[in-house]
Amino acid sequence: MTASPPDLNEATPSSGKLTSEGYHRGLNKRQIQMISIGGAIGSGLFLGAGARLEAVGPALALIYLVCGFFAFMMLRAMGELVMYRPTSGSFVSYAQEFLGPKASYVAGSMAFLNWAMSGIGDITAVALYMRFWGPMHSVPQWIFALLALVLITSMNLVGVRWFGEMEFWFSLIKVSSLIIFLIVGAAVLGLRIPVEHQTTGLHLITENGGFFPHGVMPTLVLVQGVIFAYAGIELIGTAAGECEDVKTILPKAINSVMWRIALFYIGTITLLVLLLPWSRYKAGVSPFVTFFSSLGVSGIGSFMNVVVMTAALSSLNSGLYSTGRILRALALDGSAPRYLTKMNKRAVPAAAIFTTVAVYIVGVFMNYLLPSEIFEIVISLSSIGILGTWCFIVLSQIKLRQAINAGKIPPTSFPMPGAPFTSWITLAFFIAVLLLMAFNYPEGTFSFCSIPIIAGLLTIGWKFFRKVPPHEAVPQTAYSIKLTEDLIDAPEAEKSSSNKNP
Secondary structure: OOOOOOOOOOOOOOOOOEOOOOOEOOEOHHHHHHHHHHOOOOHHHHOHHHHHHHHHHHHHHHHHHHHHHHHHHHHHHHHHHHHHOOOOOHHHHHHHHHHOHHHHHHHHHHHHHHHHHHHHHHHHHHHHHHOOOHHHHHOOHHHHHHHHHHHHHHHHHOOHHHHHHHHHHHHHHHHHHHHHHHHHHHHHHHOOOOEOOEOOOOHHHHOOOOOOOOOHHHHHHOHHHHHHHHOOOOHHHHHHOOEOOHHHHHHHHHHOHHHHHHHHHHHHHHHHHHHOOHHHOOOOOOHHHHHHHHOOOOOHHHHHHHHHHHHHHHHHHHHHHHHHHHHHHHHHOOOOOHHHHOOOOOOOOHHHHHHHHHHHHHHHHHHHHOOOOHHHHHHHHHHHHHHHHHHHHHHHHHHHHHHHHOOOOOOOOOOOOOOOHHHHHHHHHHHHHHHHHHHOOOHHHHHHHOHHHHHHHHHHHHHHHOOOOHHHOOOOOHHHHHHHHHHHHOOHHHHHHHHHOO
16 A cells, blocks of 8 residues: 655755655765665764673674574565665665555554664764863763754755755764774784784684684674664665666665675674774774774874774664554655655655654753763664664565566566575564564663564554555555656646646
8 A cells, every 4th residue: 555646746856856755866876886885874873882892892893693694684685675666765665665655654663763873872872982081070971962863854855855965974984983993993903003002813812712702692682783873774775766867876886885894894893803802892992992902102092992883873864764654654654654654845745853852852862861871772673673664675575576577577687596495584684683672671672672562562553543444555666656757857848737637
């Protein structure tokens, strides 16, 4: 079930073509490519890696490898869906078409839970980074969280090109900083330069408890925390709906994610544990700041702190962009309040963005009430949303492939490799991670136990918001979207005629 095509008069971008959903195709190749890079690098690596290293040590690199592989397979599933039909509704729209309205509603709700919680985590990360500098300790943490929220909200409201440009530079800064770390770290390791009066190398692992210093079980349990680090890579699918040349740009952007995962995550974690004992890294402090501060070079720790703060702002920027489009897609489908469909004159879903901001403001208050615990709590809750979202993406791809095999839909130019076997294995892995959350006490256990509460709230929301009678709905297929796009491109006279004679 889906809503009828959106009102073409809802938004009037200053330039460029409107999509069938009323958005402006304002993202170019440069921006999409950098968004695809930046989406895989956020607070989960820059801040969360400190807590993960403290918890499991060098085994973290192995967790990143396994989770990275399945995250990439999910992204290939998304790629096949996008090449079938690009849409800013992303997986919400695909779930609606292939799995039905209830699945679409749950998929969108899970995505909203993910980005709402990770957004709170991001504003918390910014606040923690600001307190790195001594003079800032006297400023309450919640004030920094609020300032970060005001900045990113403003940039998301002025148009997709501004979002794309800001995300381009945010991503460029954090990618460049990681490359600088990899070069400096490799040089320090290769030249055997002592760090904190200790020689670097493999002995820092063997002499500090080995690869699994706390055993295998804590490593398995931590998988759900690492999943959070990869949250955001599915943003490529959402951004594709506002991309100028999706069929050329998207496959290259998706395929390049694999080597980025290997380099930026696995390579980075491996270097970190070879440069300093893993026990030196602590929760609440970026491991990159810890390493560069240990070099004793004046000002370099502050520089890296600015960089990791930029990474948190980037993640917040992407999250607000994504939730705005997801909430509007749900509202167009009749599964969320109708006011969420409203767009401003720049073709930005302003109502949905302000609704997300209202949730983030709750996070500002949480920074006031629970300044030391808030980050780990929200990323654990976010993991439920991430896993739910990714499961629906894979399930939608499975149904798409079944329709292709049955001859109902022509094959896409970017099929998921190894499907359907790889699709089912990926789905099974995500479900297993969800079950492992129960053993990650206390945050993971709390989040796992909250699943029945989330299910109850979703049931209430469906009963309360669902307004579109099933017999009035028409499946949103590539053909129906093409008809809408043809209408958008038609001369004014033809539009008037079409409106009078549907």
